[in-house]
Amino acid sequence: MSGLADTKRYNRHLFICVGSTCGGSKGANEMFTMLKEKMREKGITDVLVTRSQCFGLCRASPNMVIYPEGVWYSGYRESDLDDIVEQHLVNGKVVHRLLDKRREMIRQL
């Protein structure tokens, strides 16, 4: 079973897109590393963070999604990572300014 995550110890799963549009000049690869470091500093051990390829939402890149809430954050920047960690991952509150607006409209139909 080596190489497989022990999913029982995680309460959330955060997928961060590092596909060609979200990565590269949008910096998703670097922000993945920064996010993991910020989580380590906060002692967050119950969130599994996984790099992913294209979500099909490149127009709003970079993108990430957090489950089980199913919250999609788009167009986030390095300066938003503290709020994602503190507000969402620590306090369980959505960072509304980073929500993908088109996906939220679809969810409300």
Ligand code: FES
């Ligand atoms: S490369 Fe990230 S959504 Fe397409």
